[in-house]
Amino acid sequence: MPSPIRTAVVGYGLGGRTFHAPFLAADDAFTVDAVVTSDAGRAEEARADHPGVRVVPDLATLLQDAGSLDLVVVSTPPERHADQAAAVLEAGLHVVVDKPMTVTAAEGRALVDLAERVGRTVTPFQNRRWDGDFLTLRRLVEEGALGTVRRFESRFETWRASESKAWKAAGPATGAGVLYDLGSHVIDQALQLLGPATVLHAELLHQREGEGADDDVFVALQHDGGAVSHLWMSRVAAQLGPRFRVLGSEAGFTSCGLDPQEEQLRQGRAPGDPGFGHRQGDDVGVLGLTGEEVSVPMEAGDYAAFYRGVAASVRDGAPPVVDPLDSVAVVELIETLHRDFPVRRPQAAQAMRGRERSR
Incomplete structure (x- = not known):
């Protein structure tokens, strides 16, 4: 058997503890050798x-001690x-980077160039490619x-009355906001399903x-192949719309609800547990035309596939x-x-108009 891939996790908040470490620990190809955190509570966790x-x-x-890691x-x-990813590559190690890989495209291209120069891999953590839906x-x-897909509608919506982390409420120059967060997925x-695209229209709002x-946020994209994507990302959705609604030349497809893996991980379930990644019930x-629909069972979600792919890169090139x-x-x-559709604050504008009318 090949030696396990000696791994360190930098950051042990929700991402490091919930989305990365459990999959590394469940895969015999890896060992979790080190964790980087300055938070005493997270260190104990x-x-x-x-x-x-x-x-x-x-x-x-x-x-x-980079020589003790891969x-x-x-x-x-x-x-x-x-x-941080650049420092890891310069130390001669492979790196996985949570999404968004970088805040700017120029930073991303620089990381790709650096990885090529040092002969190591940089892999963005786009785990939602392995959502079951x-x-x-x-x-x-x-x-x-x-048939031919004409319109792709995708919603990733949640309800959160206030932001729990200060950095997530900062400006877009820091990578904060729902567009960088849920929008990265x-x-x-959309690009994986339908290919390259350009922006048609967008609404970037700060509602809280x-x-x-x-x-x-709402975004409309025009794909080079002809299809249009309508994409919603929200932290303030009081009711949730369909996760996917896709219209083609022969049939449509609609699904609701989020892939269960995140919630299962938050509950302490581990990859490999019975039923992990599977939806419950009906x-x-x-799929089909209105009045002629058929039910389509969801495939099991498989975030573990991401780290199986990482192992193949590190071990086999x-x-x-x-x-x-x-x-x-x-x-x-x-x-x-962000450049063409600056963030608007409708509630702030409404309050300003109200103050002006009261004068």
Whole structure:
């Protein structure tokens, strides 16, 4: 058996603890050797989750012993991604970077160039490519079950009355906001399904009280192949719309609800547990014409496939399981959206008009 891939996780918040470490620990190809966090509580969580793990306070300390590692997973706020991933590559290690891979496309291209120069891989963590509903939709499209796709509607909506993390309420220059957060997934899925695209229209809103980044976004994209994507991302959706509604020349497809893997991970379930990644009950998609629909069971979600692909890259030299240039394309679109459609605050404007009328 080949030696396990010695891995460190940088950042042990929701991303590091919930989305990365469980899959590394469940895969025999990896060992979780180190965790980087300066938070005492998270350090204790890391030691409890992974007995014997080495916990260090910062990346510089970790890289002093780079020879004891093969791979580093960067799961920190987006504005740190470019510098931290570059430091990992320069230390001679492979790197996985949480989404968005970088805040700017220029930073992303620089990381790709650096990885090529040092002979290591940089792999963006676009785990939502392995959502069960997206796997189901992609299979249907590839099989021709919808005919030619004309319109792709995708919603990733949640309800959160206030932002829990200060960095997420900062400006877009830091990678904050729902467009960088959920949008990195939604746009990536659209490009994977339908190919390159340009922006037709967008609405970037900040709906909650006070200052902060965009929390309610609509984007329309025109794909080079002819299809149009309508994409919604929101933290303030009081009711949730369909997750996917796709209209083709022969049939349509609709599904509701989010892939269950995130909630299962939050509940402490582990990859490989019975039923992990599977939807419960009769949660199915609907395929066909109105009045002639048939139910389509959802495929199981499989985020573990991402790390199986990472192992193949590190061990066998396979191409990155997610091409980093795909993430550069997503960030380019996000930069265009922020440039051409600045964030508006409808509630603030309404309050200003009310004060003016009262004078």
